[in-house]
Amino acid sequence: MAVSVAGSGYAGDAGAAKQSANIISYADALQWLLALVVVLGLFGSLIWLLRKSGGLSLAGKGQLSVISGLSVGVREKLVLVKVGEKQLLLGVTPGRIDKLLELEGDARLFQNQENPQVNGLFAQKLQQVLQGKSDV
Known part of the structure; x- marks a missing residue:
């Protein structure tokens, strides 16, 4: 009889240890949830920074680029x-984009400049091209 009591006591301790090993406490769940929120927050902020900085462009360098832009209204631009x-030269409005002018060869603007001065020079050359006085 003593053997059965000792054996039953031992079996009860093993069962309790096995049962407590399978139980996840609230502290563990809260820690995992907090870690998930931190990782998702870091991921979201990284995506936001990449979108704002214009990083990760998949196009080849120099094949497609915006040289300059000029606002001609509240929601209209020349690009x-x-x-x-x-x-x-594109006319950009909220509803559509129209090709206004195509420049090739010697008619291109800003041929010898890497960073044009947008405000004065672009506006002057644009006026010349639109008025037909293109001596560019």
Whole structure:
């Protein structure tokens, strides 16, 4: 009889240890949840930074780039875009984008400059091109 009591006591301790090993406490669940929130927050902030900085462009360097832009209204813009060896003057509105002018060869703007002065020079050359006095 003593053997059965000792054996039953031993079996009860093993069962209690096995049962407590399978139970996840609230502290563990809270710690995992907090770690998940931190990781997702870091991931979201990294995505936001990449979107704001314009990083991770998949296009080849120099094949497509915005050279300059000029606001002509509250929601309207003129944008000069370089596509390969051509330049396109685009009219951009909230509802559509229209190609206004295509410049090739010697008619291209900002040929010898890497960083054009947008405000004065772009506006002057744009006026010349639109008025037909293109001596660029």
